[in-house]
Amino acid sequence: MALIWNRSIDWNAEDWREVAACRNTEADMFFPIGATGVAIDQIESAKRVCNQCDVQAPCLEFALATNQESGVWGGTSEEERRKIRKQWLAARRRANATR
Numbered sequence: 849m850a851l852i853w854n855r856s857i858d859w860n861a862e863d864w865r866e867v868a869a870c871r872n873t874e875a876d877m878f879f880p881i882g883a884t885g886v887a888i889d890q891i892e893s894a895k896r897v898c899n900q901c902d903v904q905a906p907c908l909e910f911a912l913a914t915n916q917e918s919g920v921w922g923g924t925s926e927e928e929r930r931k932i933r934k935q936w937l938a939a940r941r942r943a944n945a946t947r
């Protein structure tokens with residue numbers, strides 16, 4: 849089945865990466881190894897940066913649309929994003945079905 853969606857945000861045109869709050873932070877913080885021990889602190893630190901970021905919404909949408917499985921994106925952990933993505937895909941299918 850083809851994955852079809854209509855972007856609510858044009859992440860390319862808006863060039864959101866240019867103003868990402870994580871641009872000058874340690875990449876390790878956003879891509880911790882695992883989800884236990886030290887990684888928990890790294891994930892929480894990354895989320896704090898995300899919560900101050902002006903482009904959290906397009907970042908999260910990009911991560912969902914392109915199925916970014918690793919790292920913290922848009923203030924979400926890998927596990928959180930897996931759950932959110934199922935709902936996001938279902939909403940996209942419903943929206944496309946009514947067109």
Ligand code: SF4
Binds near residue numbers: 898901
């Ligand atoms: S929301 Fe988080 S991961 Fe996304 S650009 Fe902003 S700081 Fe970086």
